[in-house]
Amino acid sequence: MNNMKVSTLNVAAIGLGSMGFGIAASALRGGHKVWGKDINPEVMTRFVREGGQSGSLSDASLILDVVIVAVLNAAQTESVLFGDQGIVEKLQKGAAVVSCATVPPAFAKDMAARCATFGVHYLDAPISGGSVKAASGKLSIMAAGTPEAFAATQLVLDDISEKVFALGNEAGAGSAMKAVNQLLAGVHIAVMAEALTFGITQGVTPEKFVEVISKCAGTSWMLENRAPHIVAGDYTPHSSVNIWPKDLGIVLDIAKEVQFAAPITTAALQQFTAAAAMGLGGDDDAAVAKVYAKNAGITLPV
Numbered sequence: 001m002n003n004m005k006v007s008t009l010n011v012a013a014i015g016l017g018s019m020g021f022g023i024a025a026s027a028l029r030g031g032h033k034v035w036g037k038d039i040n041p042e043v044m045t046r047f048v049r050e051g052g053q054s055g056s057l058s059d060a061s062l063i064l065d066v067v068i069v070a071v072l073n074a075a076q077t078e079s080v081l082f083g084d085q086g087i088v089e090k091l092q093k094g095a096a097v098v099s100c101a102t103v104p105p106a107f108a109k110d111m112a113a114r115c116a117t118f119g120v121h122y123l124d125a126p127i128s129g130g131s132v133k134a135a136s137g138k139l140s141i142m143a144a145g146t147p148e149a150f151a152a153t154q155l156v157l158d159d160i161s162e163k164v165f166a167l168g169n170e171a172g173a174g175s176a177m178k179a180v181n182q183l184l185a186g187v188h189i190a191v192m193a194e195a196l197t198f199g200i201t202q203g204v205t206p207e208k209f210v211e212v213i214s215k216c217a218g219t220s221w222m223l224e225n226r227a228p229h230i231v232a233g234d235y236t237p238h239s240s241v242n243i244w245p246k247d248l249g250i251v252l253d254i255a256k257e258v259q260f261a262a263p264i265t266t267a268a269l270q271q272f273t274a275a276a277a278m279g280l281g282g283d284d285d286a287a288v289a290k291v292y293a294k295n296a297g298i299t300l301p302v
């Protein structure tokens with residue numbers, strides 16, 4: 001790290017989607033100089049309007065302290081770290097990667113080991129809280145890595161999160177905890193959609209469902225966060241349907257490795273897979289309700 005003693009750092013944020021944009025904007029508000037990178041030119045324009053930098057991360061004069069990666073999945077993460085234009089080999093020894101995408105624990109371990117060969121710290125740092133908490137710098141982070149990785153990233157973590165759970169010295173432990181969260185989160189979204197559409201068959205409107213159930217024992221964070229999207233008929237993706245075959249796939253893959261049966265997760269995955277097959281993969285994950293609506297012949301708000 002080039003500036004251990006100063007309170008602002010040179011930060012790169014790669015992947016400026018639903019989560020990465022808010023994370024990068026929160027780091028900017030923390031006073032850091034932040035270079036954004038995304039393959040989507042529209043988000044780059046928006047990021048520069050927020051005060052972010054758009055220059056090349058390959059510029060030899062650019063000395064980055066921290067690189068936050070918030071792309072979609074493991075393949076994209078590996079590509080931005082070690083692909084043709086991979087960032088890791090361009091970093092100075094002591095710089096750190098904060099890896100936020102939801103990935104398998106073994107992948108996180110492997111990335112940490114490969115970063116270490118370049119003298120680069122790797123924080124396994126999957127996130128929770130959705131796009132709203134990303135934008136307000138209030139994420140929960142399930143982090144694991146060496147003490148040096150935590151120390152190198154502390155200032156940035158402070159600006160992007162409400163709570164950092166330090167889950168151990170070895171990368172992979174953060175991603176394992178995130179898989180546990182995703183099991184619940186995916187099941188909760190699917191079961192919210194099941195209950196909301198079941199309600200319609202019983203004369204309970206989606207509006208009344210949200211009003212009443214959000215104050216009763218059947219509620220969940222996901223119900224309160226996603227059911228309003230169905231009421232509004234607004235499927236602008238804050239978290240897309242396509243995230244779930246990935247995340248519940250991770251859960252089921254690692255469960256299989258230890259012969260753990262997860263039948264409720266399997267059922268939820270089927271519903272997200274059906275939603276993707278209906279062409280809804282890019283829509284907000286609340287669109288899983290459309291699978292139930294189609295099967296039951298009921299109409300959702302538009």
Ligand SMILES: NC(=O)C1=CN([C@@H]2O[C@H](COP(=O)(O)OP(=O)(O)OC[C@H]3O[C@@H](n4cnc5c(N)ncnc54)[C@H](O)[C@@H]3O)[C@@H](O)[C@H]2O)C=CC1
Nearest residue numbers: 015016017018019037038039071072101102127130238239
């Ligand atoms: N959306 C949500 O509510 C949450 C998402 N997550 C996880 O966070 C990660 C990011 O999710 P989202 O922001 O929703 O995804 P997203 O699809 O909205 O954003 C990913 C961004 O990465 C960019 N990208 C892809 N390849 C790239 C490359 N080679 N170089 C630069 N940019 C590249 C895409 O253009 C896109 O803007 C995922 O792993 C997701 O599972 C975790 C918690 C909540």
Ligand SMILES: O=C(O)C(=O)[C@@H](O)CO
Nearest residue numbers: 127128129130185239243
């Ligand atoms: O916030 C989380 O935790 C989530 O994983 C979701 O919002 C799903 O993308």
